[in-house]
Amino acid sequence: MALMQERPQDGTPPAQTAPAAPCLELDGLAKSFGRGRRQVRVLENVSLTVGQGEFVSLIGPSGSGKSTILHLIGGLLPPDAGAIRMEGREVTGRKGLISYMPQSAALFPWRTIEDNAVLAREVAGLPRAESLALAREWLAKVGLAGYERAYPHMLSGGMQQRAAFVRALLSPQEFLCLDEPFGALDALTRQDMQQWLLALWEANRRSVLFITHSIEEALLLSDRVYLLSGKPTRVLRELRVPFGRPRAEDVADDPRFLELKREIYEEMKREQARQETAAREAAPPAGRFGFRR
Amino acid sequence: MKKRQLAASLWPPLAALALLAILWQLAVSLFGIASWILPSPGRIAQEAVSGFTRMQEHAGSTIRLTLLGFSVGSCTGIAVACLLHVIPGAKRALYPLLIVSQNIPMIALAPLLMIWFGFGLLPKVIVITLVCFFPVVIATLDGFLQADPVMRSYMNMIGATRIQIFRKLEWPGALPSLFSGLKISGTYSVMGAVIAEWLGSEKGIGVYMLLARSSFRTDRVFVAIVWIVALSLVLFGLILLLERLLIRWKPASAANKERE
Ligand SMILES: Nc1ncnc2c1ncn2[C@@H]1O[C@H](COP(=O)(O)OP(=O)(O)OP(=O)(O)O)[C@@H](O)[C@H]1O
Ligand SMILES: Nc1ncnc2c1ncn2[C@@H]1O[C@H](COP(=O)(O)OP(=O)(O)OP(=O)(O)O)[C@@H](O)[C@H]1O
Ligand SMILES: [Mg+2]
Numbered sequence: 082m083a084l085m086q087e088r089p090q091d092g093t094p095p096a097q098t099a100p101a102a103p104c105l106e107l108d109g110l111a112k113s114f115g116r117g118r119r120q121v122r123v124l125e126n127v128s129l130t131v132g133q134g135e136f137v138s139l140i141g142p143s144g145s146g147k148s149t150i151l152h153l154i155g156g157l158l159p160p161d162a163g164a165i166r167m168e169g170r171e172v173t174g175r176k177g178l179i180s181y182m183p184q185s186a187a188l189f190p191w192r193t194i195e196d197n198a199v200l201a202r203e204v205a206g207l208p209r210a211e212s213l214a215l216a217r218e219w220l221a222k223v224g225l226a227g228y229e230r231a232y233p234h235m236l237s238g239g240m241q242q243r244a245a246f247v248r249a250l251l252s253p254q255e256f257l258c259l260d261e262p263f264g265a266l267d268a269l270t271r272q273d274m275q276q277w278l279l280a281l282w283e284a285n286r287r288s289v290l291f292i293t294h295s296i297e298e299a300l301l302l303s304d305r306v307y308l309l310s311g312k313p314t315r316v317l318r319e320l321r322v323p324f325g326r327p328r329a330e331d332v333a334d335d336p337r338f339l340e341l342k343r344e345i346y347e348e349m350k351r352e353q354a355r356q357e358t359a360a361r362e363a364a365p366p367a368g369r370f371g372f373r374r
Numbered sequence: 375m376k377k378r379q380l381a382a383s384l385w386p387p388l389a390a391l392a393l394l395a396i397l398w399q400l401a402v403s404l405f406g407i408a409s410w411i412l413p414s415p416g417r418i419a420q421e422a423v424s425g426f427t428r429m430q431e432h433a434g435s436t437i438r439l440t441l442l443g444f445s446v447g448s449c450t451g452i453a454v455a456c457l458l459h460v461i462p463g464a465k466r467a468l469y470p471l472l473i474v475s476q477n478i479p480m481i482a483l484a485p486l487l488m489i490w491f492g493f494g495l496l497p498k499v500i501v502i503t504l505v506c507f508f509p510v511v512i513a514t515l516d517g518f519l520q521a522d523p524v525m526r527s528y529m530n531m532i533g534a535t536r537i538q539i540f541r542k543l544e545w546p547g548a549l550p551s552l553f554s555g556l557k558i559s560g561t562y563s564v565m566g567a568v569i570a571e572w573l574g575s576e577k578g579i580g581v582y583m584l585l586a587r588s589s590f591r592t593d594r595v596f597v598a599i600v601w602i603v604a605l606s607l608v609l610f611g612l613i614l615l616l617e618r619l620l621i622r623w624k625p626a627s628a629a630n631k632e633r634e
């Protein structure tokens with residue numbers, strides 16, 4: 082498969098071969114929006130790593146700043162504090178280093194689906210004919226055969242999301258950042274896509290940072306999971322997923338899987354309760370909008 | 375299906391027009407209005423038919439001038455919009471001047487242009503250019519600003535350069551807006567050509583109009599007006615056609631058709 086970088090596979094799980102320089106390292110990132118009384122502290126102190134060829138998921142409450150983290154990694158926004166390193170080099174604010182799938186499909190309405198799928202390769206200056214052939218191949222694999230020449234408005238939300246997913250997969254950068262890639266899919270299609278991504282990833286071991294709201298999805302796909310708190314956001318917990326590779330299809334029925342899932346769920350509920358009490362205490366009657374200073 | 379829609383959207387204004395013409399005809403004959411003050415529609419139609427060959431020559435000259443001026447004007451407009459958008463700070467510095475330039479009355483400027491550039495084609499083309507480049511500049515600049523911020527951040531994050539963002543995102547996104555500007559300036563440009571011909575020309579609908587007025591042939595003035603309106607409509611239609619050809623991706627196209 083041409084789109085995945087060749088890497089020697091020695092069969093050992095990536096966690097044990099973790100090299101000195103991880104693929105991505107976030108060190109104490111902080112970010113606020115607005116200023117003065119309207120300031121919203123979104124990220125307080127976020128540190129995490131993604132090893133070479135590792136699949137890492139982020140889970141956190143809605144509005145906790147997961148998409149913002151990707152925007153910081155992509156160099157779209159400058160962090161207020163902290164550093165972003167890729168393979169040991171400081172890359173804070175540098176653009177164009179990641180393959181990225183935004184939370185909304187953001188397909189270009191004047192491009193056909195296949196032209197959308199090759200956009201990132203086009204921007205990187207790769208030859209067009211080769212890109213188009215790849216795009217057709219991969220669009221068919223996600224069930225969009227026959228829609229190559231359609232315009233985005235002719236596709237349903239879930240189909241657009243799959244097209245955006247192919248666009249990210251085809252991007253030439255080795256590090257893949259996916260923002261809720263399967264959020265708009267029905268349960269069955271979602272399961273198919275998860276299994277498909279799992280097989281694809283296990284064959285190629287591209288480094289992935291994966292944002293999801295589904296605890297199950299995170300446990301099914303990842304090597305490690307980071308659980309984020311609500312705003313102002315920290316890493317609540319880092320969790321190594323104890324299942325080997327290739328991951329069995331029925332791993333979701335494993336009692337350990339269910340136990341982990343319950344644990345994460347409880348932790349998230351505790352965090353939610355903590356947020357609510359904090360909000361109640363911090364908000365005097367005047368603080369109508371609940372903005373903290 | 376499409377033909378039926380077109381017919382359905384055409385007949386109400388045509389019927390209204392016919393009704394108006396009938397009222398006009400009745401009023402003229404009922405009150406006995408002299409034809410040099412207000413000719414009847416019948417009389418105008420008669421003159422339009424009998425003077426058709428003579429008018430053709432004048433109209434040909436006007437059409438050539440219009441097309442030349444419109445092309446130069448809109449290309450200038452598009453180029454100016456692109457430069458203002460791409461060069462940092464240019465828009466802030468020049469946008470107010472552009473707006474001020476539109477408040478200079480053409481009637482005052484046109485004779486000056488003649489003094490500076492003589493009686494040839496150049497001053498006439500400049501007049502039309504001045505008339506039609508403004509709507510194009512404003513509409514195109516507006517279109518550039520309307521680029522979807524999510525797509526813009528996507529382009530930024532995958533490392534697109536400023537030029538790539540312009541070519542792949544801002545330019546295609548501005549096309550519908552650009553065409554709105556072209557439609558306005560297209561209709562203005564016929565009027566611009568007529569005004570330019572008043573500056574001094576041997577042929578053209580503008581010249582014909584001047585002659586007709588000075589000999590109190592009001593019916594001929596009306597014939598000239600009908601020609602101007604018809605030319606504007608044809609030009610508008612051509613621009614619309616070009617838009618349909620170039621912008622096929624529009625999800626709103628269905629809604630568009632209903633509106634027309
Ligand atoms: N440009 C901005 N200006 C102001 N506030 C912003 C901006 N971008 C994000 N925020 C705020 O940052 C917070 C986190 O936003 P973000 O989109 O990162 O959340 P998220 O974790 O991705 O949520 P979700 O799971 O719902 O997608 C939100 O409360 C939002 O209001
Ligand atoms: N304007 C259009 N032109 C052509 N095909 C269209 C158009 N709009 C929708 N379709 C087709 O109709 C089907 C249903 O689309 P719709 O958006 O209603 O799906 P949906 O059930 O909402 O899916 P999802 O759960 O992914 O949002 C899709 O296969 C799509 O390709
Ligand atoms: Mg988000």
Ligand SMILES: [Mg+2]
Binds near residue numbers: 237238239
């Ligand atoms: Mg839908």
